[in-house]
Amino acid sequence: MSEPVMRSPLHSFGLASQAKPIDGSSGVWANEIPHIGYISLRGDGRDQAFVSAASKALGIPLPIEPCTLATSESVKVLWLSPDEWMIVSAPGQANALCSRLELALAGVRNQVVDNSGGYTQIFLGGTHALDVLRHVSVYDFESLQPGRVAGTTLGKSSVYAFRQGNGYRLIVRRSFADYIWRYLVRAANPYGLGIADVPVDNLVGTSTASVNVAAG
Template identity: 85%
Template sequence: MSEPIMRSPLHALGLASQARPIDDSHGVWANEIPHLGYISLRGDSRDQAFVSGASKALGVPLPLDPCTLARSESVTVLWLSPDEWMIISAPGRVNALRASLEQALAGVRSQVVDNSGGYTQIFLGGTHALDVLRHVSVYDFESLQPGRVVGTTFGKSSAYAFQQGDGYRLIVRRSFADYIWRYLVRATTPYGLGIANVAPD
């Protein structure tokens, strides 16, 4: 009996084989960053026991200000609402991270759920990345500063977006990943699209 194979929602597009280092040959660069870990954390941000326990388990202060994020070398924590956060990590750390959160929050009203199979991440960069975002969403991306995250429309779907490194990161639901990628490709037509070789970081 063969072992199960983990495939990203965009694996059929063969993006990995098309990827190359970013240069000036295209106005927009994009690619999927597959197989990351996504943990949903729910709790009361007014409960000091919850905030301190989660912060200790994550190794980074839980972001409490609306639409902010916190990062360390191993995790990115996105504020989604007053009682919900998304934790992004390397896939190999998900189980240990979930167990650490559950242990730190034992006896505290909270919920920790591994949603790794439900999301994927898309990198978007290049000199015209901001122009593309203007095409695909109603949000004013010029106001999206580093350290902030926004949940917004993306065509007829939605995504969470934030700046990181030399571009933007889009967190999208697995079931809409193909639609969002094709919508993104169409929006890049005036600028030229290259498939970027990007590290998961």
Template identity: 35%
Template sequence: MLNETMDTAPLAERTVAVRLESPFVSVAGLLKAQEGRAPKAFAMRELPFRDLVNVRGDLSDPAFVDAFAQVVGCQPPAQPNTIARGNGYDVLWLGPDEWLVRSNAAVQAGELEAKLAPAFGEAYAAAVDVGSGYTLVEIDGARTRELLSRGCPLDLHPRLFKEGQCAQSVFFKASIVLIPTGEDRFEIVVRRSFADYFCRIMLDAAASLAS
């Protein structure tokens, strides 16, 4: 979210100050309080302001695949529910012609879309910045898979769901994209509109881990 404040100078001299606001701003106090609780069993933190771009295209079109690879640093993955690693980006398979490209660090909003859209040229493809509508959360701890299983219907056994994979699912009523990044560590893409609910329901589910 962008908060804008305008000074009282004459119109021609006015400047607009833009401040980025995390989707978790309303639950920052809850996250802070959680930091000291059961650190080995569960921990959660937001990874805000990542570039997130939804890409649609045809893998059989060399123009699309080449343009994508030149910008991102890898080809879109063709195997369902897998991830490809690029130059500072991860590419998540969402469907046969759909991917979510996520930056590995906080960047200027809209940076990737501005590179991809013109690169596609006349190819039958699209790149849409969705970073303002989502945020990224990291959770880890010895009982993280147990915690996720309380609200996620996927089989989360580490032999079946591990690094290099991703899946669209839900955590209770919040739609998510779930990304294993370690034995007991996950990144979760969640909609901005569900951020407050997701944080509260996750911390509520984790409360028993501290006992």
């Protein structure tokens, strides 16, 4: 029996082999950041017991301010609703984090679900990244500040988006990833699309050193 191999939702596009360092040759740069851990966390953001237990297990305060996110060395926590968060973690860490959360939250109303197979992440940068987002979404991306997250539309699908460095991260559902990638490619057509080599230390988006993704 062959060793288990993971395949990301955009595997068939062969993006990894096309990736190159970001430069001024294209107006838009994008790539899939595969195999990240995604945990859906549910609980009552007004319940102090829940918030403190979750914060302890995560190692950072659970963001309870609407549409904000919190970042530590190992995780990024996105506020999705008053009772829902998405925890983005390094590859392979989701399982252990789930166990830690379940243990910490025992006795408190909660739900912890490993949803790592259900999502993937797309990096979008370059001088025309904002133009592309205007083409694909009704949300006012010009108003999206660092540290904030927007759940909105992308074409006829949906997305969780936030800023990272000088670019954007788009978390999308696995089964829609093919459609969304094609949609982004078509929207980027006027500006030229480069497949970006996203630095390894920046995969989860937890690194404090931001990469200059808006070259040129």
